[in-house]
Amino acid sequence: MVELVIMRHGQSLANQQHLFTGWSDVALTATGLTQAHEAGSRIAATGLTFQQVHTSMLKRAIMTANIVLDEIGQNDLPMIKTWRLNERHYGALRGQNKDVVKQRVGAAQLHEWRRSFTTVPPLLAKPDVARRYAQIGVTEPRGESLKMAYDRLMPYWQDHIAPGLRAGHNQLVVAHGSTLRALIKYLERISDDAIDQVEVPNGKPIWYQIDSDFEIVAKRVLD
Numbered sequence: 001m002v003e004l005v006i007m008r009h010g011q012s013l014a015n016q017q018h019l020f021t022g023w024s025d026v027a028l029t030a031t032g033l034t035q036a037h038e039a040g041s042r043i044a045a046t047g048l049t050f051q052q053v054h055t056s057m058l059k060r061a062i063m064t065a066n067i068v069l070d071e072i073g074q075n076d077l078p079m080i081k082t083w084r085l086n087e088r089h090y091g092a093l094r095g096q097n098k099d100v101v102k103q104r105v106g107a108a109q110l111h112e113w114r115r116s117f118t119t120v121p122p123l124l125a126k127p128d129v130a131r132r133y134a135q136i137g138v139t140e141p142r143g144e145s146l147k148m149a150y151d152r153l154m155p156y157w158q159d160h161i162a163p164g165l166r167a168g169h170n171q172l173v174v175a176h177g178s179t180l181r182a183l184i185k186y187l188e189r190i191s192d193d194a195i196d197q198v199e200v201p202n203g204k205p206i207w208y209q210i211d212s213d214f215e216i217v218a219k220r221v222l223d
């Protein structure tokens, strides 16, 4: 048996203010910091330890991962930061207030932009060019559907997370609502239609036990 724990970062400043975030790099709130500590102590209480931690290139996830590692006494763990685990890029919705957008376009359109698998949000006219992505040769998206995020996440799963698990090494993934919905879709074989019902709250670790046939045999939310 091998263990995989996945969790969303603690509450960010943008979450607190109901702003579409995506690739915007925002810090955790005081509540988010507390959620990260609590999540870490719940993982610590299970006695689980990990051989690797994977996170995004965004500080709300990196900060959460570091707090969790401190709580579980594994600050020394190798941490891989990849753009492939970044939140789905929300395109031109970025920075807009979700409640205000709902008033403007209606609940159904808002839900589709936020939860559909294939709908692409309104795109930016041209991509941002931040040094951290440019220097690794990554062109920033102008906006992504969940499917687009799924498709750029999967090579990382196949090349980095799955091989670790197959080698019997427990893995911790600290990422974002959409990239974790993509991962849950894959792991739990959820249909394109049904994925719109899956929500991933801030700071609640999901613990999967995976057997030697690479099947999930148990799932527990640590809350």
Ligand SMILES: O=C(O)[C@H](O)COP(=O)(O)O
Pocket: 019, 020, 021, 022, 087, 090, 114, 176, 177, 178
């Ligand atoms: O990017 C964002 O705005 C949030 O992290 C997740 O947004 P969602 O709840 O609309 O998926």
